[in-house]
Amino acid sequence: MNVFDRAYDDPVRVLDEDGTVVGDVPDLDEAELVGIYRDMRLARHFDGRAVSLQRQGRMGTYPPLSGQEGAQVGSATALAETDWIVPSYREHGAAFVHGLPPERTLLYWMGHGDGARPPDDVNVFPIAVPIASQVPHAVGAAWASKLRGEDDVVVCYFGDGATSEGDFHEACNVAGVFDTPTVLFCNNNQWAISVPRERQTRSATLAGKAEAYGFDGVQVDGMDPLAVYAVTEAAVEKARDPPEDRLRPTLVEAVQYRFGAHTTADDPTVYRDDDEVERWRRKDPIPRLERYLRDEGVLDDDRVDAIDAEVEERVADAIEAAESASRPEPRALFEHAYAELPPELEAQYAELTALREERGDAAFLGE
Amino acid sequence: MSDTQNLTLVQAVRDGLHGELRADDDVVVMGQDVGKNGGVFRATEGLYDEFGGDRVVDTPLAESAIVGCAVGMAAMGMRPVPEIQFSGFMYPGYDQIVSHMARFRARSRGRFTLPMTLRAPYGGGIRAPEHHSESKEAFYAHEAGLKVVIPSTPYDTKGLLAASIRDPDPVIFLEPKLIYRAFREEVPAEPYTVPIGEAATRREGDDVAVFTYGAMTRPTLEAAETLAEEGIDCEVLDLRTVSPLDREAIVDAFERTGRAAIVHEAPRTAGLAAEIAAILQEEALLYQEAPIERITGFDVPYPLYALEDYYLPSATRIEEGIKEAAEFEP
Numbered sequence: 001m002n003v004f005d006r007a008y009d010d011p012v013r014v015l016d017e018d019g020t021v022v023g024d025v026p027d028l029d030e031a032e033l034v035g036i037y038r039d040m041r042l043a044r045h046f047d048g049r050a051v052s053l054q055r056q057g058r059m060g061t062y063p064p065l066s067g068q069e070g071a072q073v074g075s076a077t078a079l080a081e082t083d084w085i086v087p088s089y090r091e092h093g094a095a096f097v098h099g100l101p102p103e104r105t106l107l108y109w110m111g112h113g114d115g116a117r118p119p120d121d122v123n124v125f126p127i128a129v130p131i132a133s134q135v136p137h138a139v140g141a142a143w144a145s146k147l148r149g150e151d152d153v154v155v156c157y158f159g160d161g162a163t164s165e166g167d168f169h170e171a172c173n174v175a176g177v178f179d180t181p182t183v184l185f186c187n188n189n190q191w192a193i194s195v196p197r198e199r200q201t202r203s204a205t206l207a208g209k210a211e212a213y214g215f216d217g218v219q220v221d222g223m224d225p226l227a228v229y230a231v232t233e234a235a236v237e238k239a240r241d242p243p244e245d246r247l248r249p250t251l252v253e254a255v256q257y258r259f260g261a262h263t264t265a266d267d268p269t270v271y272r273d274d275d276e277v278e279r280w281r282r283k284d285p286i287p288r289l290e291r292y293l294r295d296e297g298v299l300d301d302d303r304v305d306a307i308d309a310e311v312e313e314r315v316a317d318a319i320e321a322a323e324s325a326s327r328p329e330p331r332a333l334f335e336h337a338y339a340e341l342p343p344e345l346e347a348q349y350a351e352l353t354a355l356r357e358e359r360g361d362a363a364f365l366g367e
Numbered sequence: 368m369s370d371t372q373n374l375t376l377v378q379a380v381r382d383g384l385h386g387e388l389r390a391d392d393d394v395v396v397m398g399q400d401v402g403k404n405g406g407v408f409r410a411t412e413g414l415y416d417e418f419g420g421d422r423v424v425d426t427p428l429a430e431s432a433i434v435g436c437a438v439g440m441a442a443m444g445m446r447p448v449p450e451i452q453f454s455g456f457m458y459p460g461y462d463q464i465v466s467h468m469a470r471f472r473a474r475s476r477g478r479f480t481l482p483m484t485l486r487a488p489y490g491g492g493i494r495a496p497e498h499h500s501e502s503k504e505a506f507y508a509h510e511a512g513l514k515v516v517i518p519s520t521p522y523d524t525k526g527l528l529a530a531s532i533r534d535p536d537p538v539i540f541l542e543p544k545l546i547y548r549a550f551r552e553e554v555p556a557e558p559y560t561v562p563i564g565e566a567a568t569r570r571e572g573d574d575v576a577v578f579t580y581g582a583m584t585r586p587t588l589e590a591a592e593t594l595a596e597e598g599i600d601c602e603v604l605d606l607r608t609v610s611p612l613d614r615e616a617i618v619d620a621f622e623r624t625g626r627a628a629i630v631h632e633a634p635r636t637a638g639l640a641a642e643i644a645a646i647l648q649e650e651a652l653l654y655q656e657a658p659i660e661r662i663t664g665f666d667v668p669y670p671l672y673a674l675e676d677y678y679l680p681s682a683t684r685i686e687e688g689i690k691e692a693a694e695f696e697p
Contacts (some may be wrong), residue, residue, distance in 0.1 A: 330677045337667045352677065
C-alpha cells in the first residue's frame with residue numbers, strides 16, 4: 001500500500017517494540033541495515049558523552065536527542081548526498097549521517113563559532129534555534145532547486161511545538177502553492193519543554209495538518225527506524241518525481257519521545273511522570289532494530305562489539321578534536337559580519353585590539 | 368518597620384507577579400512554560416499552583432499569538448502579563464508589538480488602551496546558545512507608544528513590575544538574566560511601586576557622569592570604584608527606564624560634571640547611548656568639556672559564547688572609556 005494512502009492516525013510501522021516484523025520491510029541490503037544501527041549507536045553514544053561534557057563544565061547548554069535516533073537516522077539514511085538537510089537544533093544524529101563531522105556539533109555547543117559552519121561539501125544548513133524559523137528556509141531552498149531545474153530534495157526537521165508557530169503554517173502553505181520538493185519532517189517528541197503535545201493543538205494528529213495545505217501528510221512510528229526510512233524514502237521520491245495526481249511536499253509526523261531533558265538546563269521531572277518515560281523507553285529504537293538484525297542473522301555479538309568500539313573511538317576522536325581547538329581569535333567577532341568589513345567595524349576591532357595589547361586578555365576574560 | 372524578604376532579582380519578579388495576581392483578578396500571566404514548569408528561570412514558580420491554569424497560562428509555542436492575544440485581552444480591560452522566554456524569541460511577536468501593542472491607544476483615539484506588560488529576560492554573559500544573549504532594547508525604545516523598563520536590583524524589580532502592570536499603557540519589561548541570581552536584597556513583602564521613568568543615582572561623584580542600566584550597572588560601579596582609587600570620581604546613574612528616559616536626571620548629572628560616558632551591552636550604532644548623547648547636545652552643550660564616550664557591544668552579531676567576554680563591555684573596557692572622558696583636554 002502506498003504510504004500516503006492511509007488515515008492520518010494510522011502510523012506506518014515495520015517493527016514492533018520487540019523487533020518483530022509487522023509491516024513491509026524496506027529494500028535495504030545488509031550493509032545499509034547495519035549502517036542504520038551503527039549510526040543510531042553513534043548518535044546515542046555521542047549524546048551521552050555530550051551531556052557528560054556539559055555536566056563537567058566542558059561544554060555549554062546542550063539539547064539531548066536520546067530516544068530520537070530512529071527518526072533522525074532512519075530519515076537521513078533515505079537521502080541522496082546531494083539532498084539537503086535543514087535542521088533545528090537537536091538533529092545531531094541526522095546531520096552525522098549526512099556527513100557533518102561530530103566535532104563540529106561539539107564545537108558549536110562549546111560556543112565556538114566554527115562549529116556553526118558545516119563543511120563546504122556537506123549539504124546541511126546551520127542550526128536554527130528560533131522555533132520553526134527554519135521551515136520557510138527549507139521551502140525556499142527546495143523552491144530554488146525546482147526553479148533551477150535541479151532535482152535536489154530538502155528535508156526540514158522541526159518539533160511538535162513548531163507546528164504552533166506562524167512560520168510553520170506560512171511555509172507549508174507556500175510549499176503547497178509552489179509545489180516545492182520539500183519533506184517537512186516533524187519530530188513529534190511529545191514535549192515542547194514542559195508543554196505537552198495535546199496543549200499545542202486540538203488536532204488529532206500533526207500529520208493531518210497537511211490536509212489544509214493540499215498535500216500529503218503521514219504519521220510514522222518515529223522510534224521504528226525502518227518505518228521512518230520507508231516513509232522518508234517515499235516522500236523524497238515523490239518530491240523528486242511526483243506522480244500526476246500528487247503534490248511534491250509531504251508532512252511527516254514521526255511519533256517519538258525525548259528520553260531526557262529539553263536541554264541540559266531543563267529538569268523534566270518537574271512536569272512529567274517517570275511512568276510515562278518508562279513506557280516510551282520500551283519503544284527504544286536501538287534494541288528494537290538490534291533484535292531484528294540479530295534474528296535475521298545480520299548482527300551477532302562480535303559485530304555489535306566491533307560497532308561499540310568504532311562508535312566510541314569516533315566520539316572520543318571528535319571530543320579530542322573539539323577540545324584541542326583553541327579559543328577563537330577575537331577577530332572572528334568581526335570577520336564574517338559582511339563580505340567586506342566596513343571602516344567603522346575595522347575601527348571597533350582596532351579599539352578592541354589596542355585595549356587587549358594594553359591590558360591583556362585576562363582583563364576581558366575575568367581570569 | 369514592615370516585613371521584608373531577602374530576594375534575588377528573579378525572586379523579586381516572582382514576588383511582584385504574585386502580589387499583582389493576588390490584588391487584581393484581571394492580571395493574567397501567560398507564556399511558554401510559565402505554568403506547571405514555573406518558568407525556565409523559575410520566575411513564575413508556584414504561581415500556577417496558587418492561582419490555577421486560567422490565570423497562569425501555559426500557551427502553545429507561538430509568540431505572535433502570545434503577544435497578540437494579550438493585546439486583545441488588554442483591549443477588553445484585562446491586565447495581561449505575557450512572557451517571552453528569551454528576548455531573542457520576541458521577533459515572531461514583533462509585528463504584534465509594533466503594529467498593535469504600541470499603537471492601539473493612538474489608533475483608537477484613546478477608546479482602547481492596553482494595560483499590558485510584556486516580560487522577557489535579556490542580555491548576555493551566561494554562556495547561552497545563540498539568540499539567548501542579545502540586548503535589543505533600542506528596537507522598543509524606538510517605538511512610540513511603548514514604555515521600556517530595565518531594572519537592575521531586586522527592590523526596583525518588584526516595584527517597577529507592579530508599576531508596569533498597573534500602568535495604563537503597554538510596557539516592555541526586560542529582565543537582566545545575568546544578574547537574576549547574582550545578589551540578594553531586602554524587599555518589602557507587601558506590594559509597592561517604583562515610578563517608571565525615574566533614574567536612580569547609584570554612586571555620587573563630580574568628575575564624570577556615567578549612564579547605564581540593567582546588568583551593566585554592576586561592572587560600571589566596579590569600574591567607578593577602581594577609578595576612584597586613581598582620583599577619578601564618577602557619578603553613576605542607573606536609568607531603570609530607557610523609554611521614556613529621565614532627561615532631567617541625565618542633564619543634571621552632566622551639568623555638574625561636564626563629562627559623560629554611557630555604558631550598554633547592546634550594539635553601538637543607533638543604541639540608547641546615541642540618544643543620550645543627543646539629549647546632552649540639545650540640553651547642555653555649553654557644559655560639555657569632553658567627547659561623550661560610548662562603551663557598548665560591538666556592531667556585530669552577538670557571538671557564540673566562547674567570544675562573548677570580548678563582546679560585552681567588561682569593567683576594564685568601562686574603566687578605559689570613562690578615563691578617556693575624564694582625562695580629555697581640549
